[in-house]
Amino acid sequence: MIARRCPALRPAFFLAHALSIIWASTAPAKTTTIDDSGTQALEPAVSMRWKTAAPSRSGADNLMVGTTTIRVRINVTPWLHHSGRIYLNLPAQQPGPITASWITQGRLSSGQVHSGNRALIYAGPIATPFIEDVLKFQFGVDGTLMRRSFPVTFHFEMDDG
Amino acid sequence: MRTTVALPGLRRALIGAVLFGAVSDAASAYTATLTPASPLTVYLQVGVGSFTNDYINGGQPGNNTTVNTVSATVASAAVGNGTAQAMTTNSTATQSYWDGYTYCSVPGQIYIGGFYRTTGAATAAALVTATVPAALTDTTGDTIAFSKIHWTSSGNGDSGAEPFPAGAFVNGGVQNVGSMSSNTWNESCWTFSYLNNTVPPAGTFTGVVRYTLSAP
Numbered sequence: 001m002i003a004r005r006c007p008a009l010r011p012a013f014f015l016a017h018a019l020s021i022i023w024a025s026t027a028p029a030k031t032t033t034i035d036d037s038g039t040q041a042l043e044p045a046v047s048m049r050w051k052t053a054a055p056s057r058s059g060a061d062n063l064m065v066g067t068t069t070i071r072v073r074i075n076v077t078p079w080l081h082h083s084g085r086i087y088l089n090l091p092a093q094q095p096g097p098i099t100a101s102w103i104t105q106g107r108l109s110s111g112q113v114h115s116g117n118r119a120l121i122y123a124g125p126i127a128t129p130f131i132e133d134v135l136k137f138q139f140g141v142d143g144t145l146m147r148r149s150f151p152v153t154f155h156f157e158m159d160d161g
Numbered sequence: 162m163r164t165t166v167a168l169p170g171l172r173r174a175l176i177g178a179v180l181f182g183a184v185s186d187a188a189s190a191y192t193a194t195l196t197p198a199s200p201l202t203v204y205l206q207v208g209v210g211s212f213t214n215d216y217i218n219g220g221q222p223g224n225n226t227t228v229n230t231v232s233a234t235v236a237s238a239a240v241g242n243g244t245a246q247a248m249t250t251n252s253t254a255t256q257s258y259w260d261g262y263t264y265c266s267v268p269g270q271i272y273i274g275g276f277y278r279t280t281g282a283a284t285a286a287a288l289v290t291a292t293v294p295a296a297l298t299d300t301t302g303d304t305i306a307f308s309k310i311h312w313t314s315s316g317n318g319d320s321g322a323e324p325f326p327a328g329a330f331v332n333g334g335v336q337n338v339g340s341m342s343s344n345t346w347n348e349s350c351w352t353f354s355y356l357n358n359t360v361p362p363a364g365t366f367t368g369v370v371r372y373t374l375s376a377p
Contacts, residue, residue: 033190036190036191039191041193045193045194045195045196046193046194046195046196047196047198048195048196048197048198048200049198050200050202050278052216052219053202053216053220053221053222053278054202054204054212054216054220054222054258054259054276054278054346055276055278055344055345055346056216056259056345056346057259057345057346058345059342059343059344059345062344064197064200064280066195066196066198068193070191070193137193139193139195141195143197143200143278143280143281143344144280144281144282144283144344145281146195146197146200146280146281147197147280147281147282148197149194149195149196149197150194150195151192151193151194151195152192152193152194152195153190153191153192154190154191154193155190155191
């Protein structure tokens with residue numbers, strides 16, 4: 001009797017174990033906005049200029065671009081000695097579609113993002129309380145949407161699930 | 162008693178931690194201010210102009226102070242016979258600076274084109290005007306009315322309405338000769354003619370017309 005009951009227990013154990021693994025892998029990552037209060041702009045404002053001096057015959061080419069350099073310092077102390085994925089999030093905002101691209105000095109990843117989306121800039125272990133880098137940004141906006149100055153807001157967020 | 166004292170202390174610690182987290186999130190966003198710099202650009206070319214390259218290759222507009230001529234020589238036997246005389250130009254501008262396309266033909270046509278750049282939604286059209294003297298004159302003071310000069314408008318491979326349509330000069334004054342929608346490239350080729358329906362004294366008659374682009 002004992003010999004018959006043991007094989008019956010083993011499949012039940014393995015099934016429960018497998019289910020627990022699947023459940024863990026599909027659990028959503030927790031996203032947390034990172035404190036970037038130490039971030040500073042090296043230029044206070046971004047001067048936007050026409051990408052092309054002249055318009056097209058159809059009037060469809062009205063992109064304005066501007067660059068700025070930002071010294072990024074984000075506080076990742078809550079995730080120290082863990083691994084995580086850090087994103088730059090550019091929310092959808094006025095005056096309309098905005099693109100941002102950036103080049104880093106290597107601590108973070110270079111990339112680009114369209115407003116309403118986010119882009120991965122770091123993935124790996126968090127070994128220091130702060131992550132710092134200097135990012136040279138280029139913003140792009142349709143000039144027909146841009147009659148005056150306007151603020152563009154973005155933030156960094158951590159997925160640590 | 163010891164348990165009763167310890168619980169409120171624990172509650173305060175938990176509440177404090179929650180509030181701290183909320184404040185940290187609220188402070189975490191970076192703002193850059195985007196400011197349009199020198200957003201208004203105007204360009205008008207009548208005859209020859211200057212661009213560093215074609216627009217589609219990143220060309221930048223430049224200044225060109227050349228004043229081109231349009232002229233006709235009427236044979237003595239034909240003076241005043243009512244047959245319009247085609248006028249020719251010394252302008253060499255045939256290609257559009259937009260893409261290098263050969264849009265006008267010389268010496269029979271003179272190129273006119275331009276644009277105005279402005280931020281924000283489409284505005285009222287920019288106007289191109291001609292400031293015209295009362296008459297062409299010769300060295301002895303004889304005159305030919307400027308209204309004797311007309312022009313047609315076209316462009317190689319073109320279709321639809323011309324931004325700078327056909328017309329005739331007024332006898333002194335400022336007249337509209339075309340318009341430009343904001344943030345669009347506009348161009349036409351003008352073919353001038355002298356009506357030749359009067360008999361002026363023999364001579365060389367000249368006059369200068371100045372074209373002006375006025376943006377809103």
